[in-house]
Amino acid sequence: MPIVGYGVAKVLESGYPDFKKGDLVWGVTKWEEYSLITMTGSLFKIQHTDVPLSYYTGLLGMPGMTTYAGFYELCSPKKGEYVFVSSAFGAVGQLVGQLAKLMGCYVVGSAGSKEKVDILKSKFGFDEAFNYKEEHDLDAALKRCFPEGIDIYFDNVGGKMLDAVLLNMRFHGHIAVAGMISQYNLDQPEGIRNLLSLVYKRIRIEGFTVYDYYHLFPNFLDLVLPYIREGKIAYVEDTAEGLENGPSALVGIFSGQNVGKQVVVVARE
């Protein structure tokens, strides 16, 4: 089985009317120099080439669309709102925070190391950030960062953090759940005890997957491309040259060797 992942490619030959020779595409490709792609439903034609093509594997691709779907479509953010992002140093979390700042929101992120927390504040413009591993009382940490409460929570982790957030939501707050990474490997998921807040504070929680929102990809580009061209979004890539260096780059991710989004260059023109 070839490894499947998101990639950028040039069409060399096509039997599908929407793609013709020479088109640049992004989507689910294989780790190959030449691929035969039959699932065209997961391929998108690249219309804008004045930004690095590699961005379509991250900032302008699936993680970017995940951000757009969860933050804009589900949470309907407004200027001045209080926004919290967990796993804020991830590809999605970084972008949620930056887009929220560009909208004029107050943004706090949680991450798993002091270094990440510092970078969230210094490079990505988060108003505040904290290392969840060093907080014995997540409720207290959130109250410290959000004395006025939270309007929007972009949840990537679930579990105890979600439970603590529920205690700190403001009336009519929105929670978009992109993932619950703290729960996937447990024998039994943790119990969430603070759902009464849903009623008391009229809160909405919604789980989602990016695959339901790709029809909004043009809207997402309209929003994000100008920010990228104006240099208003920070984005870091770690590039491995050559398909032969792909396996070690992949292994490196799991020990945190990469700095930013790991990209493998299969070919340059």
Next chain:
Amino acid sequence: MPIVGYGVAKVLESGYPDFKKGDLVWGVTKWEEYSLITMTGSLFKIQHTDVPLSYYTGLLGMPGMTTYAGFYELCSPKKGEYVFVSSAFGAVGQLVGQLAKLMGCYVVGSAGSKEKVDILKSKFGFDEAFNYKEEHDLDAALKRCFPEGIDIYFDNVGGKMLDAVLLNMRFHGHIAVAGMISQYNLDQPEGIRNLLSLVYKRIRIEGFTVYDYYHLFPNFLDLVLPYIREGKIAYVEDTAEGLENGPSALVGIFSGQNVGKQVVVVARE
């Protein structure tokens, strides 16, 4: 302190331009023969008098609007969908079930006695109903009633039932939380362990209160009044005559002596 509750009254004198002498109103009144009402924000003028005025304390009042807000506004029901209502024998639950049936949904309710379960099916037209006190495994009970899963859950109870429902929701299902009556009197709320379903199945849960939806009262009447006039909605009242019988009627509710919505007639014309 006078007891506050929902009532129907006739305006004898008014210093407020929206209400004039002779108007009939419903809203938050006191248990008095004559009341001075200064909080006009919780009073609604009665426009339709071809239905029993007492209905405005229940079916056409706050419980009715709660049903409309939670079922129609939050859950966007469609014909053929699978609908579950907990505390289905309550004023709200009865109406949710009947409106869902009138929309062409499949409806199941849970209640706390065999008698209530029987009436839900025989009188209120539920497709199925079960006594939650006799089900050792709520998940199994729901799977029995909903082999295809649940599209819409109108939650009045929270707790274990909500947790079991989460395991049985269909993709893109909606849960409207009107209350969590099983949780209010616990020292610590029960833990809800199945929230991962939110992500896997892209589910939305939303808590709400009727007070945010009264601007939709005319829409609610447009929907429900024709059904009432055509006799398509079953509604039961238990009437106590005279304000002097109010206290015993109130006490009777807590021991379940009332059959249907308890109304106290203060005056007839």
